[in-house]
Amino acid sequence: MKNFLFILFFSGVSIAVTANSLLIKNVDIYSSRGIEVNTNLLIENGQITGIGNRIAQTADREIDGTGKSITAGLFNSSTHIGAVEVSAIGATVDSYSDNDSVTASLKIAESFNPNSTLIPHNRTHGLTHALMVPDSRTHLFSGQVGLIQLGMQPRVIHDSLAIAVDFSEYGFKVSGNSRAAALVELRQALDDAKDFSRNRKAALAGDHRDYELSYADLAALEPVVNGNKPLLVRTNRASDIKNILNIALEFQLKLILMSALEGWMVADEIAAAGVPVIMDPINNLPSAYESLGARLDNAKLLSDAGVTLIFTGMGRSESHNAYLVRQSAGNAVANGLDKSKAIAAMTKNPAKLFKASVTGDIVVGGLADLVLWGGDPLELTSEAELVMIEGEIIPMKSRSLQLRDRYFDRLKQ
C-alpha cells in the first residue's frame, strides 16, 4: 500500500505525518455536477473514493471544510513555465527561437526545467498543470505545444499536443507585414506538408521538389494536415478568426483558437465549427488595432454561443503567476459567465482536450488532483490551503515563502 506524506506548515514549524486516507468534511465541492454544498470528500491512497453526506468512514486525517471549497487542480493553458526563469535574461528563456530554420518542429517541452522556481510558487497556489505554448519570433509557426504537471516530480505529460501558429499582428509582422501574405505562407506550408506526407520517402531521398520549410518542420506538420493533431492559432481580429476558420475547413484541420479578443463578434461561427478557444478573459482594452473590440464579457458571449472555453491569464503574469488564471476566471464571472463554466475552463475542459492524466474534475475513482480553498474558489481572499497533485499532497514550500519567513522573522525582532 502506497503511503503519502502530509507536510503541514504552521508558522515555519513543519510536522510530517504519514497517512493514507483523508476526509474533508462539510465542504463545498465544485465539479462537473455543479456545486454541492456542505458535503464530504474522502480520499484514499491518492484516489477520490467517496463524495457525499453519507460517508460514515473515519480517516487517518480529517479536515473541517466548513466555509471552504474544493475544485479540481487548476490548469493554465498558455504559459512558459519550465522554459523561463527570468524573462529579461535570454539564457533562461527557451520559449522561442531566433533560428528561422526551426519553426513547427520546435518542441518547447524539450527545454522543460523541472527545477524552475516557477513550479513550487505556482503549485502552492493551486496550479497543478500548465500548457507550454511557444512564441513566434521568425515565422508564423511557433512550434509544438506541451503539457506539464507541477507535482513534486514535475514532468512533461505530452510534448506535442498541437502546432502553434501566430496569426496575430506579431505573426503578420514576421511574414512580411501583410495578412494576405501570411495566409499565402500558411496555405503553402500546409500544402507542402501534405505533399511531403504523400512523398515522404522520395523527399527524404532527395528525389522530390524543394520545400520552404525543413523536413523536420514538415514532419511536425504531417499529423496536422492528416487531421490527427490540432493547429493552435493565436489570432484576435474577427476577420482574422474567420480566415482561420475557413483555412481549417479547407484543409480539414482540427483547430484550437487562442486569444480571440474579438471572438464574440464571430461567436456563432466558432461554435458551429466546434472550435475551442483558449483565452484570458481579463483583456478588455483596444491595445492593438486587431483588438479594438476587446471586452470583459467576451468569455460570457462565447460561452452563450456554445463555445468551449479554456482559460489562461492573468495578463502579463501568465507564467510566473500562472495560478492567477483564477483571477481572470473570477473577472469573467463578475462579467456574466456562469461560475461552473469558468471553473471548467481551468480544470475539466483543458484536462479533457489536452489528454491529461487527471480528470480535471472531482469524481469518485479519479486521482485526487485538487485544491482546498479557504472560501469561495474564485475570491482572491480564498487561499489554497491544501493542494494535491496526482494524488500527492504538496508541501507549502517555495523560494518566495522562504524569503517571506526569513524577513518576517527579522521584522518581528
Place this chain on the structure above:
Amino acid sequence: MNTLFLRTLAIVPWLLVAGCNESTDATVKVTRPNKDPYPSTYVVPNNVTFVLLHANILTGDGAELRNTDLLVSDGKIVARGTNLDLDDSVLRIDATDKWVTPGLIDVHSHMGVYSAPSTSNHSDGNEMTSPVTAEVWAEHSVWPGDPQFEKALAGGVTTVQILPGSGNLIGGRGVTLKNVPSTTVQGMKFPGAPYSLKMACGENPKRVYGSRNMLPSTRMGNMAGYRKAWIQAAEYKKSWDEYAADTRDRSLSNTPTRNLRLETLSGVLEGDIRIHNHCYKADEMAQMIDMSKEFGYKIAAFHHAVEAYKAAPLLAENGICGVMWADWWGFKQEAFDMVRENIALVDYAQACAVIHSDDPIQIQRLNQEIAKAMSAGNRMGLDITPAKAIRWGTQNAAIALGLEDEIGSLAVGKNADIVLWTKHPLSIYSHASKVWIDGALRYDRFDPSVQPTSDFNLGILEVGAIRP
C-alpha cells in the same frame, strides 16, 4: 484649503525687501521663472448636494463604519454619521447594504503617455536620448483621449499620477490628474498638486545606456550619473539664490540663464518637487536614501519596490512610501525576490505601504490587487482588516502624492471622491457602481449617459453599447 492657498502663493514672483543701503527704492522685484506655466483648467461640472444613506463605509484611513450617512456639498464631504440633519433639497441616494470607499488612487500609471492602441506613435513615455532628462514633463506627452482612462474610472480610480518611464536615471516630471474626460491635459490636472520627478535605479538605465557604450553601464555608473546631476543642480540653485539675495545690482545682465533640466532638479532641492523613485532592490534603496541626504532632498516613494520588505524599517525611519505590486515578479533579475506579503510586511513595519498598477489592466481592479495583498498578509498570521488594507490605495497613496489633506479618505472636509460598489469592494465579483469626483457623478455602471467614452471609440463601439 490652506495648503492650496500656500501653493498658490509659492508660484507668484518673489518680492524682496531691499536691505538698508542708500537706495530709496523700498522693494526690488526679483523674477523667478513661473513655477506653473501650464496651469490646471479643471472645473467641477456641477454642485449637487447629496447624501449616501445607510452605507457601509471603508473610510480610507483605517476605519469601517456600518450603516452610516455621508453628506456631500460643494464637492466636499461635509458630514458623516447617523441621523444627519438634512434639508429637503438634498438628493438622497440609498446605499443600504452597499459599500462605499474613497476614490482609488494609482500613483504609478502611464495612461496617456503609453496610450491604447499601443502603437509606436503612442510611445511617448520614455525620452531615452540622454540618461538625465529632468527637463521633460509627462504632461506634455499625455493624450487625454487615451481610451484607457475611462476603463480605470469604471474601476473606481479617481486620481492618477502619470509618470515618465524608467529608461533614464532621471526621467522627467510626473503629473497628477483627476480621472475626468477632457480634451486637454490641463483640464485634468489636479489643482495645486505638487510636481513629481521620476528617477530610476537599477537595470533599466544601465541597460539602455550601457548598450550604447556610454555612462551608465553599471550600477556604480548609475550613482555617478545621479550625483553629477545633483551637483549641477546645487550650483544652479545657488546661482539663483545669490541672484535673489543680491539687492545691490539689479541689471538684466546678471540674471542666471534658465536651464530647464536644472530648474526641475533645483525644484527638488527646494522641496517643491517630490521624488518618485523606481527602485526594486533594498540595497539600492539604501544608496538612494544616502544620496538624498548627501544632497539635501527628500524621497517621497520607491516604486516597484519588490524588495521593500527587506528595507521596511529603513522606509519607516525615513518617512518614505513603498509603492508595490501585489505579486509581480521574475520579469527581471531585480524583480526575482518577490513575496506576496510585501505590502503587508511594509505595513507591519509601520512604513507607508501603497499599491500601484503600472498597468492599464490592473488599474481597472486595484481593489482586487489590494485583496490579494491583504489575503497574503493574513495567511501569514497578520490581522489585516479590509478597512486597513484599503488604505494602500487611498490614504497612503495620497500621502505618496502629497495630497493627503485633500483626498484619500472620506473624512469631513476632504474632496468628495467616492466610489459606491455593487458588492464588498475586496470581492472579485464587485464593480464600481457609481464614481464621484469632487462631488460630481463621473461614472454610473447602470446609466449609459454617465459612462464617458473617448473620441477614439466613436464609430468603433456602437453608441449606447459601451462595453465593459
